[in-house]
Amino acid sequence: MEDGDLKGFIVKKLFHHNYVGGKHTSIDNLKKGLPTHIKGDVISAVKLLIKEQIILSKPTSYGVQVSLNPRKKQEIEVYFFIGSNTPQLCCDMIFPDEV
């Protein structure tokens, strides 16, 4: 497993469940659905993504909450193609000005 796969999984999961901007979820929820031997690396991957400013963190009294950064749409799209053979998707169609 590469480091990019885990980062890609986290970004895909947050994007898929629409946790972007103000809508956030617990960091513990990101571990769900991963193979057990990878679950331990989630927090370090999240830290890297926070450093890259792709993920926004929100510390609360009940744990760290995370969401995707809505200003990093193009960087988010890069993670969709890591570790998969999916062709270029129709982002040009949706955001013609930005791409």
Added chain:
Amino acid sequence: MGFLFEMNLITENIINNSKKYKYGSCLIKDMENSVFIRTFGNYPLVRIIDFLIYSRDFDYPITELAKNANVNFQTLKKIWKSLEDNGLVKKTRILGGAQLFKINTENPVVQKIIELNNVLCWKAIDGKSKIDEQVVKVNVSRH
């Protein structure tokens, strides 16, 4: 004395349960249903495809898939044959006697499903940002 002892036990249980409620189940919420499930309905097949889409980098045995997609194993076994026959999923390897599967991203149908899902998600995000902008505009106009 016996009565008092029982009362103490009951109160302790209540306190412990309230702590569990406060720190365990209440504040750490499960994730909401994804845009894909909200669009196509909360059915076992949709839940399975939904899980397979966003975890397409990893391969899983069928039991893990059922657990993670929140589908009963017997239900998954019924659906699984049609998924395999249509080429939506593929075997990757055998680990400890268990066959591991992942979504077949080379299949054009799967590619279109992923594309559709991405469009739906971007639309949901775009709609939400527009609503946020409208709220800001209303607040500015009030002031």
